[in-house]
Amino acid sequence: MPGWLYQRLGDRLFSALVVGLALGVVLAALAIVWVLYQGGREALHTFGFLGFLTGSRWDAVRGEFGAWPPLLGTLVTSAAALFLAFFPALSAALFVVEFAPRALKGAVAYLIDLLAALPSVVYGLWGIFVLVPLVRERVELPLFTWAAAHAPGLLPFLGPPTGIGMLSAILVLALMIVPYASALARDALALVPQSQREAMYALGATRWEVIRRVVIPYARAGIFSGGVLALARALGETMAVTM
Structure with a gap:
């Protein structure tokens, strides 16, 4: 087989594999939506989608299903936890990237990532x-x-x-999501070009001015992504709050 034909065949096989995996992710998401619809179809048909979301009473014996109290509690606890966790997470990321000595950066970053790997039940038991x-x-x-x-x-x-x-519940969730927000913020801050910092220092800026006017604005997208990921973790967390 000619080399060019072998290379073309490999490219097509790789493209088909990538497309198949992407479609698998989409199909898995659609399957989750379908299973949720099948499980809650009776409640949705009885009360309607808006009635199910805005109903304030949940009584399975009487057949009354209103998701507003747990939905509101989830939104409030997650938003408050993100508010409490965002600034410590950003501060930890700034310390690792901008202030920590080279010998200490790896250890601190490893400890932060280790907190993200702890199971939810550990946080729940610590909370109890x-x-x-x-x-x-x-x-x-x-x-x-x-x-x-x-x-x-x-x-x-x-x-x-x-x-x-x-x-x-808010304090436990805040502690849980700090590593996620901090890890993404740290990666975003580390991508800021050193030339941007040096240009500001050349103009006589202090370290705080460099961080405030160059580093954080440049990494704003990554910091925001870390906050969104942390919020998603808080919204989906049930074990620690239940315990």
Whole structure:
């Protein structure tokens, strides 16, 4: 077989393989949508799509299905966790790229990536045995005691100081998504050309001015992608919050 014909055949086989794998991903996504539709078809036909999303009551015994409370709780906890995690993640990325000594960069980056590899159940157990008692003793119990003495009308809204609630869930989620946002932000910051930094230093800029006016604007797309990935992780996380 001639060499050019062999090369052309290899290119066609590789193209067919790539296209087949891409179609497999699309078909898998469509299969997931189909399975979800089949499982929730009865509720969707009974209440409608908007009625299912905006319904506030979920009672399987009575056949009432409203997804608004868990949907709202997921959105609130994920958004709050992203708000708390974004700035620590960006700070960690800036430290690794801009401030850490060469001998320390690899170790810090490895530790951050290691946090991303921890299973959700580990974060959940840490939340149960460490974070929940801390929130109960340091936040909820003092607030409950103050409200009982000075603002009794707030007690029905506070609930019992158990430590299990929205605050603990937000803190656990924030800790979980920091490595994801930090890893992508670190990669984006590392791609900023050194010539851009040197040009700013040549103009007499300080390190903070270089970071604020050159590094962060240049890596804005990668930082935003890290935030989106972290938000997706927070939206899809159930194990740690459930525990």
